[in-house]
Amino acid sequence: MTPVLCAAATIVLLLSQGLVAAPGLGNSPWKRNGLATQRFEIQGTEGRNNPLRRKLDEPYAGDELFVRYYLNYDAGTIDLPNEDEGEFLVLWLDIGEGSDASTHSQHVPNIGIHVKGNQNRFMIRYVSRGEAYGPPLVGDRDILVVGRLSKTVPGRDQPFDRLELWIDPEPQDHPEPVASVSSRRAPHVVEWIGFSTGAKTEVDDRIQVWDIDVAATWEELFGLPPAPEPESLEPLPEEQRTVTFADDVYPILKARCFDCHSGEDATEGVRLDVLDEVVNQTAPRDAAGSRLFQLVSEEEMPPDGPALSDHELQILRAWIDEGLHWDEQLLPTPVPQTDHWAFQPIRRPDIPTVANAGWIRTPVDAFIARKHEEQGLVPAPAADAQTLHRRLSLDLLGLPPDRAEADVPFETLIDRFLARPEYGERWGRHWLDVARWAESNGHQHNLLRPHAWRYRDWVIDAFASDKPYDQFVREQLAGDALEPYSDENLVATGFLSAARYSGNELDKDIQRNDILVDVVNTTARALLGLTVECAQCHTHKFDPISIRDYYRFQAFFTKGQPVNVVLSGEGEAARELVEERWRIFDTVHDRLVVAKRRQGVPDPIYIVPATVIRGMKPAEKKRFEELDRAIAGFDQTWAWYSPMTANGDVAVAPHEMRWPLPRRPSVLERLRTTILIRGDVKSRGPEVSPGWPAVFGPMPGEPDNPRLALANWMTDPANPLVARVWVNRIWQWHFGHGLVETSGDFGTQGTPPTHPELLDFLASELIDSGWSTRHIHRLILNSATYRQSSTFSAANDAIDPGNQLLWRWTPRRLEAEAIRDSILAVSGQLDARRGGPSDEGASSRRSIYLRQRRGNLPHQQMLFDGANGIASCTQRRVSTTALQPLWLLNSRFIQDAAEALATRVETVDEAFQLAVAREPTRDERAALHDLAGEFGMVSACLAILNSSEFLYIP
């Protein structure tokens, strides 16, 4: 029979794990020498020869590699060991090509024919005399030879230490191998495969091989449907309401329960006139499992009068089973009453009159001075100009001062610095902490988000241009919904989409809920200064936030999720390509599902994107890859996407995870929000609609765009929290701690403000200035309070040891980023290029441009208490550990810096001046001079870079 020639077949595969490139016999041709024919007819030379060999598309280091070929050995040319010497032919898999005559035999997987006793048998081996054998070779027959190379310890750098053999297997049965061998000394990567003949292979032997292929799975090797995977979101049971609350349920409750179980002093505290508490007495959609229903059906309740009738019980049962429909008009959730300071309206206070009037520079000082005077504190004298210059430069720019500006008046410096892009880089980083921003999905698979940097640049620009804070908030919460559409606004939603995303979570409900929880907790903490996470499981113990409030807040975000969006101008072109890509994907996906169902798997959840790509036909695959490349060429951003608000033109670009979020807009549109009992995704309580916590008053009606309504409510001057929280953060970043020490918790468990009126004054100034952050900076920076020196006073210390009332400047350590940036700056190594994709590996740009890969942040950043990008970080801690000096003394980075600084200066004075912006004292000069004299300028520079003064804002 004529062998089927499939050598040109291009079956390209992808492994399920994205780290390893697929093995594939791509388009590169087989490399033949004169002894293999077009038809892959192989003859021997009676010596070692490699007649046929080729390279894989890419080196393959996955955990499993399957290989197959058909073989037909002309019976007339086979000799047995007792006739002549027997036969030899192997397929090898190796790291390199070798030459025509290389043996590919020692510690190289071989699969083929070898002499055993008086037979030619199929065999596998890594080394000579390490063979394992299968059945004997039969001539003139098409024989399917299959091998499997695998790593018992998975990993790129692990050896392919196991080799198994099948001869003529029935692919469907996935039978056991007929032989297997192991070797610790095996290649960990395969890049070439080929056939070797040997001394026993005669010139007149006629061997045909064909249909040679490699694949990452057994299924793929035989074109079987891939091994089983995920499903879409569990649809929320459709509300099938056979009873209505107002007409059916309410009358029963009112007549039979409310006498005892309603109002503030309900019996045993059980109120049935408030949804939150009814929820506590019922199991979600399960009347039989609900305490409320049990008590009435077992006639324990009501205690007096007749038991409930069957009809009444039926209504209650249906009401609970159907999801506890409630009528808020009829029985509104009582608005929690609170006198907690932070929930009261902001009131602009009068500026206090104080005795020390001469000290006052801005109204800020009047509030500070009043407290001083009340407590008997005396403010520290003003710091000198050098110190102030350095303080301001580190505070606003995160970089040491430029000597050329030493004589510029302080007020001018403030304006100058606030207008510099370095200010945006420094203060933008503060906000990124709060926004728990990073550039990878987090969790186990932790895929990079290559377009997330646009949000980082947007934040930097927002600070540099003094974007009004209300606008800053609105764009981040609802930038996708603002009219007219702009790319910048869409990029701003990177605040929401910075949530982590587990691509290894099979359960879509859990996967999406984790993201929503992250978004809710971050939004509440960042903008409202509230820790709401407790209410995820139960009504907050301390703050007036109920579990219902929590899920109403979540409902603002339910119909959206993080995605890559193509920026405008290209939306339409991109969308066509994206749609074509998905058409191919869906066609193949559906084909695989059908095949799987035919095999008796009704719900094939294990068909993941990688499986689909593996299952593509060559033409599909080729086009699919072309499309992916073309789509990757469009400018994109990692944004928040909701079909409810998205601009019509928007194109969502793919971001493949093992188990991706649902893709179809219709799925998102249909999503609804329910209370999750005890926070458990599988315990769905009553459905809720979007709303802010009830303590802040009702949502007016049902807005068309709830998320935009949320943004507008937040930035309404009447909102008691947003402006206060923001000016407090600004204060904290200037002084090291806020007027409210717990800057992320303005709730009842947080600390009260040290200067409540000052907080309200600044909040009023913020709003009245058109939400200008720069205005607040000026009020603070121009103040006498900010200009104090760090001079200690024992008398003050006895009254206020923590300096809560700001009677001096407390020097504080620079953040991780500013430490690195300062070192780069003084050593003249700072690469001033701004913006764009982040740097991975060696970089001399500012630290804000270093790649923020969750769980794997730059070493130095973690060493000095950098933010981890997981939860909103409202205040950096300051840890002091011995590992920090080790880095500051021994790392390559510091050595380079010390050397660079040493070559920049002539004298130790100069180095000292560059680093800490002052002349050294006589003692300091002497010590550094001696050190430089003995061990060189580098040594002195190293000492300077290690000095506390260099690392602290003075």
Added chain:
Amino acid sequence: MSPSPVDAMNHTSPTLSRRSFAAASGFAMGTLALRSLLAEESAGSTGDAPRPHHPPTARSVIVLFMAGGPSQVDTFDPKPELAKLAGKDVPESIARNVPKIKRAGLKNLMASHWDFHPRGECGMPISTLLPETAKFADDLCVIRSMTHRNPVHGPGECVALTGTGAGDRPSVGAWSVYGLGSASQELPSFIAMNLMTAGMQYPQAAGWGPGFLPSRFQGTVVEPARGIHDVDMPDGVGNARRLRELAVIQQLNRRFLESVEQHSELEARIRSYEMAFRMQTAAPELFNVGQESQQTQRMYGLDADQTKTVGRACLLARRMVERGVRFIQIRVGGWDAHGNIKGNHTNMAGRTDRPIAALIADLKQRGLLDSTLLVWGGEFGRTPTMEGRAKGRDHSPAAYSVWLAGGGVRGGQIIGQTDPIGYTVTERPVKPVELHATMLHALGIDSDRLVYDHHGLLETPVGVTGGQPVLEAFA
């Protein structure tokens, strides 16, 4: 090759060089300063040295974290029923209790490839997979009833080491050093080693992270072969030069502190240089396992390719315990046996069993086992059913086994019970936070009273859901 003078110094006299540092820097390191340093590194922020809540039974903890999830029914939880039910579905009576996790397969039960025999005087059954560990059956307290709900490696590992899957809470090691401070003046108090991380189980940094605690409580990750980051002086820098540099640095830093006055952070910074210098001496010494006898090295398997990686880490763990390191975490990846559990577990046991048994034996012979708590286990167990056709087992957090040894634990006992196929817990469920509470209990810490004020929330190691230590382990 590192011509590091620190190495050379080590072999001569570390004490002398410490003294010479003190002399050169003009800084005397008294016990007073040390006490305040300890205080600052721990929960006792009142200035007192941290004090345990009750008398501890362990001074150190070593967590042997088997990442990927070893199978309970093939190690410490024998299920003869599986052999009878092989190939069949999970009986309905058990299936009903299996959590509705998408990957909890209910078809095709698979018998263990290994036999179980009673081991030690206690007769505890341990599979032939772990023959060396089995020799210490009388020292092991096996908990067969560990349970949680997260079947995914990443969050599962976070659950196992931080209590929740989110990865934002402190690791149990961080809580430990927050609670007690360091017992070492020259080494980090919490050290983590990640071994064999290639392949599917990526280490989850949260497992040794500080969560919301200050970052000084995080585990210091060291490579067993290389030691602590940046501990070696650069080429060409000699000890004399370094001492002079440190003296100048301390002079500058003291002057700055004097100009500011009353700044505990700046004081701590000055002390951190002393500690760094001591670490520079102590760390290379710690990692110089060449000081150990040939016999010891062989015992840990340093002579065999298969065992040397884990063996070195275990030997280092013992050396860390001797030097007062409070919490040591060795993470060994690779137990994720989806296909071919026989091959995978044989290989993983081959790499870990001997070194771990050697660690127990060695601690014992040095009298350190009584004060060192060992904890062995993964982020979850595996299904009693076969996964696909590949003769492997899938992830299963519903019931899995861990063991404790030393540190006041009564060996030779088994806590908790699972159903006849080892799928669900039937008696004495233990949550990961309760295992943490147990470790902390051994260290003298009451988890309910170890509190950290996080944005106004008073957080404890057991979180909002709470949990109690497994006190019977110590009975």
